[in-house]
Amino acid sequence: MKFLDEYRDADLAFKLAREIHRQTTRPWTIMEVCGGQTHAIVKFGLDELLPASIKLLHGPGCPVCVTPMEVIDQALEIAARPGVIFTSFGDMLRVPGSRTDLLSVKGAGGDVRIIYSPLDAVKLARDNPDQEVVIFGVGFETTAPATALAIFEAARTRLANFTMLIAHVLVPPAIEALMSSPDCCIQGFLAAGHVCAVMGYEEYIPLAKKYRVPFVVTGFEPLDILQGVLLTVRQLESGRAEVENQYGRFVRREGNPHAQELMNVVFKVVPRRWRGLGEIPMSGLALTDEYRCFDAAKRFGLDSVEATEPADCAAGLVLRGVKTPHECPAFGTRCTPEHPLGATMVSSEGACAAYYRYRRLNTVPVGRMP
Amino acid sequence: MKPPDDGVACPLPITNYPRILMAHGGGGRLMHQLIDTVFKRAFSNPILDTGHDSAQLVLPPGRLAMTTDSYVVNPIFFPGGDIGSMAVHGTVNDLAMSGARPLYMSCAFIIEEGLPMATLQRVVGSMRGAAQKCGVTIVTGDTKVIDQGKGEGLYINTTGIGVMEHSLEISPARVRPGDVILLSGDLGRHGMAIMAVREGLQFETTIESDSAPLHEPVLELIKAGVEVHCLRDLTRGGLASALNEIAGSASVTISVDERMIPVREDVHAACEMLGLDPHYVANEGRCIAIVPAADSDKALAILHRHTISAGASLIGRVIKSSEPLVLLQNCLGAERILDMPSGEQLPRIC
Numbered sequence: 001m002k003f004l005d006e007y008r009d010a011d012l013a014f015k016l017a018r019e020i021h022r023q024t025t026r027p028w029t030i031m032e033v034c035g036g037q038t039h040a041i042v043k044f045g046l047d048e049l050l051p052a053s054i055k056l057l058h059g060p061g062c063p064v065c066v067t068p069m070e071v072i073d074q075a076l077e078i079a080a081r082p083g084v085i086f087t088s089f090g091d092m093l094r095v096p097g098s099r100t101d102l103l104s105v106k107g108a109g110g111d112v113r114i115i116y117s118p119l120d121a122v123k124l125a126r127d128n129p130d131q132e133v134v135i136f137g138v139g140f141e142t143t144a145p146a147t148a149l150a151i152f153e154a155a156r157t158r159l160a161n162f163t164m165l166i167a168h169v170l171v172p173p174a175i176e177a178l179m180s181s182p183d184c185c186i187q188g189f190l191a192a193g194h195v196c197a198v199m200g201y202e203e204y205i206p207l208a209k210k211y212r213v214p215f216v217v218t219g220f221e222p223l224d225i226l227q228g229v230l231l232t233v234r235q236l237e238s239g240r241a242e243v244e245n246q247y248g249r250f251v252r253r254e255g256n257p258h259a260q261e262l263m264n265v266v267f268k269v270v271p272r273r274w275r276g277l278g279e280i281p282m283s284g285l286a287l288t289d290e291y292r293c294f295d296a297a298k299r300f301g302l303d304s305v306e307a308t309e310p311a312d313c314a315a316g317l318v319l320r321g322v323k324t325p326h327e328c329p330a331f332g333t334r335c336t337p338e339h340p341l342g343a344t345m346v347s348s349e350g351a352c353a354a355y356y357r358y359r360r361l362n363t364v365p366v367g368r369m370p
Numbered sequence: 371m372k373p374p375d376d377g378v379a380c381p382l383p384i385t386n387y388p389r390i391l392m393a394h395g396g397g398g399r400l401m402h403q404l405i406d407t408v409f410k411r412a413f414s415n416p417i418l419d420t421g422h423d424s425a426q427l428v429l430p431p432g433r434l435a436m437t438t439d440s441y442v443v444n445p446i447f448f449p450g451g452d453i454g455s456m457a458v459h460g461t462v463n464d465l466a467m468s469g470a471r472p473l474y475m476s477c478a479f480i481i482e483e484g485l486p487m488a489t490l491q492r493v494v495g496s497m498r499g500a501a502q503k504c505g506v507t508i509v510t511g512d513t514k515v516i517d518q519g520k521g522e523g524l525y526i527n528t529t530g531i532g533v534m535e536h537s538l539e540i541s542p543a544r545v546r547p548g549d550v551i552l553l554s555g556d557l558g559r560h561g562m563a564i565m566a567v568r569e570g571l572q573f574e575t576t577i578e579s580d581s582a583p584l585h586e587p588v589l590e591l592i593k594a595g596v597e598v599h600c601l602r603d604l605t606r607g608g609l610a611s612a613l614n615e616i617a618g619s620a621s622v623t624i625s626v627d628e629r630m631i632p633v634r635e636d637v638h639a640a641c642e643m644l645g646l647d648p649h650y651v652a653n654e655g656r657c658i659a660i661v662p663a664a665d666s667d668k669a670l671a672i673l674h675r676h677t678i679s680a681g682a683s684l685i686g687r688v689i690k691s692s693e694p695l696v697l698l699q700n701c702l703g704a705e706r707i708l709d710m711p712s713g714e715q716l717p718r719i720c
Contacts, residue, residue, distance in 0.1 A: 001642070004642065010702050013702050044700055044701075045702065045704025045705070046704075048704055049702070049704075222701075222702060337712035357707065357709045358707050
């Protein structure tokens, strides 16, 4: 497939891996921020191609994983109400709240529907004027412009039966929180390519300076990730801490100004709780005053009740890169994709789910590089 | 609707309704009319035409295979097929996976009130065509009508009986280390065709379902003396589920090579876009055959002679007796687990 197979070429991958081996003289700990990158690393076995002295930590960049349980509970409560069509991206449906999940709510008669684009939810609202259509606004800066457009469109066409339960989060504040944590051991970041396609990468420059860590904006295919690691290692080995762009075919320094403008019109930045990480200052999005009538929590009169996460779930430590999924005692025993304790086991981008799916036995032979 | 103006003062009951009514399942005249004008007319054969409560069959000697399956696909019509042809192919394929020649089939229709009569006729016509092509006779059936809003138009159940004209034991228990895995063609077309229609996704080309009968190549494999150890059609859950089921039943490790598994470019693109894995996507005209390595070339040559399996390839091997495990070699030569899906595949957020 064009624009894909080129980035999965085995010979080029091995060439990059050899170059990483050649450049590496010391141990380095690098975090890939985005769950899509985690998924690709584990799926393609990319970490097996790297020198043993390079440790890849899997970051908090899975939107499903970091959505706090109390917001999931709000979603479950709204979705169970009669007269509501609750729409969501597919992988939110299996995420457990305190008691149940959206798939079970659907099974019990709730009208829960998977959408591919937030504008589909707007169309549903238009086509079903007697029902309240709610969209679960989940994701990082990647999906925020699309949900912003849905709100914008709903306002423009004066849709009175459309609201959004909002759980959007932002990447740079989370990186700041990770770096300022006392147990932080991250020396370099692969920044999430698609987030940067929207936001550009200027906001990482102060972070790179402040914490003296390199950032390489990186894509999602095997060659992207290996090249991202190579650029990071080169910076680390030469003592540089700069922001570089590996994903030039999609990412410009300034990002996508139109998308940013739309986000700025519809959303404002607010403090937000992250599952596993706790509250992070100025790390979430909420509707601006002009658009607050589209807030589902307000429309349905929901209070945010803090929910307690299962005590034996190490998702928080996994999200911060302190533990690998294998190091959690519940991994693969009490916690599986069918009965997840935490969201990292649910989403296809969650680190625990990726490990469970592709290497749960921890016995898969290490790939041999020709 | 007005009754037909036929000059009779007291209006006669309407009989040629354009849509299915509850009365079409009520056991009265309308139901019999539906059976006579739609089902019997399409499926007519001496066994069905006797009109008994049960079909009376004379079966040839040999072991028999029997299977049943229900079809609830929505939409009823999709590129490359419809619920009717699929209900025939699915049951024929389940019989074929025992190496059985399909002989007889039942069909039960659960119809939602309000279904256009023309839709039903089109589906029944498609079933008739599929059954004729597969050499299977529809010998008995049933019709039920449910209230509007309680279904999605039309559901069909088919039960099939076939005869096994061979003495092979075709089952996962026969799978041995050293056996090879043959895949009959490219993956994922049925699932992605349905998803594209259901979700209104448009691609440059129309992805057509692979719905088709598999019995001919399978029967020829057996006739030619290929020692078939196991057959499995790759419906819900796709290749990954089938391999995991077999590895589980046979307690073996199976290793397959992603580079040898054909996936059409448009299917691949649609899967990438939605965050789906073609190894898990449903097919309706694909199977795997597990045969001894010594029979591999002969089996592939036979599969390649049939249009339905012209794209067959050797995708992997049974490595050893072990805890059940399926491994996938990827494009970089690294090995990973190809797991059983935990439920439906859910499209990713981003």
